[in-house]
Amino acid sequence: MQNCSLKPMPDRAEPIFTGEPELGNLYNTLRRVFREAEISTPDLDARLLVTETLDVTTTQLIANPRLTIDADQIAELERRARERLAGRSIGRILGRRAFWSLDLRVSDDTLEPRPETETVVELALTALYPPEAPTLIADLGVGTGAILLSILSERLAAYGVGVDISYKALIEARRNAERHNLDGRSSFVQANFGAALAQTFDLVVSNPPYVTTADIATLEPTVRDFDPRLALDGGVDGLNAYRAVFDQVPTMLRPGGTLVVEIDPAARDAVIYEAERRGLEVVAVADDLNGDARAVSLRRSMV
Ligand SMILES: C[S@@+](CC[C@H](N)C(=O)[O-])C[C@H]1O[C@@H](n2cnc3c(N)ncnc32)[C@H](O)[C@@H]1O
Missing domain, CATH: 1.10.8 (Helicase, Ruva Protein; domain 3)
Incomplete structure (x- = not known):
């Protein structure tokens, strides 16, 4: 999510199209x-x-x-x-947006998926080996379903659970799953990240809200005024959701399992610090197409 100076769009009174209707x-x-x-x-x-x-x-x-x-x-x-x-x-x-190989519905209740989030998908796919192995995946803060559905579209033996605190976002995720014939391998749950999940997962992915509360006002208007605040606000230091998710790892990720999270490049070290102090091991940090650190792959120890 890029910050920028605020520049109000001009307010036009006159019609835009006045010439030939061609x-x-x-x-x-x-x-x-x-x-x-x-x-x-x-x-x-x-x-x-x-x-x-x-x-x-x-x-x-x-x-x-x-x-x-x-x-x-x-x-x-x-x-x-x-x-x-x-x-x-x-x-x-x-009302729709291309992500990975999917055409996804977006609504006022969902974050519009970003190209840089495909870095999370790439890193998650490298953790799913062999590709045909049955795998249970959770996406915490599933939004439109962008990450989870992209992974399921590539791993045909995988099953996914999408979690969001927003019921309306879950409706969009479910519709997107149906739209891409992935509803037979996915289910959607309203919960506070992984708190309500009873299963143990092989892979957990998350693009949590990570903008600091103070920075929200500086985001470009397209993001600040239209993406749901619930999808952006990561608290005073932008790390609230990471702490919550990392704390839930022992109960929801199997020993040796992988957690892949999207990060703000500027928060790379802080996110890694929060993960390592909870015993998670950093496996890889992946850059997005701009060359910025965008996703971190973490492993739960075998014990
Ligand atoms: C940055 S958006 C990511 C959406 C989608 N995964 C993507 O990458 O495009 C974060 C999502 O987390 C959800 N969320 C925020 N707080 C949550 C919580 N406590 N528990 C579950 N989901 C939450 C928001 O509703 C939003 O859909």
Whole structure:
């Protein structure tokens, strides 16, 4: 989750689309407006909104710019463009987001999965060896199901339990499991991390809330104003959830089992300190695509 200076989006009174009702014109207008608003990825956002809202492919966008678009579709594009200008992410506007190989539903009750969280999936998969071994996995703070469902999609003999304190997030996770035919190998439980789980797991994964309470105000508006606070707030030092999860390891992770957690790169040493003082051994620290330490793999001792 990137911090940035706060920059309010311009409040537009006039319509965005005033020229010819043609595909190419709508797209170019939106790119220009998003650039003027200093949206970080204006061309990509414009393309996604135009193709998804007008139900055209990127190839059509390039090959058929004179295609006439009807007024209802332009009105819907205008509505969505204004949502983007107000700070909502493209994923939230469209209600879905790509993660790993899955297309996931997102809602106002779920964190929008981030590409860097795929580092947790990669590290978790290396712990599941041999790949065909039956494995029981828990995802603490499952949100949309991004981590758990990605792992289940790669490990066909694995079964997963997704836990969240948010009932509404669990509804989305369950829908995502059904959407990807993974509901037969997953179940979802409302609980305070692992506190209510009676089983012992081979692998536990978690991307817990880890932003310090004070830093929440400095997050970019797309995150600060739209991701649920429950998914962000890690307490005064950002480590509350790690302490809770690490304390639960003896009752929920089998001896020799693996726990993979996502971290804020700046909190790397602090998270490792909290883990080691509870007897967990650091197996690996993995970088995300930006080269920042993003996931830590920990092992419970055999005794
Ligand atoms: C950073 S989000 C991660 C969501 C998802 N796993 C992902 O990576 O996209 C943290 C999640 O933990 C959940 N959560 C917060 N506190 C919790 C608690 N005490 N017990 C269980 N889940 C909790 C939030 O509702 C949220 O879904």
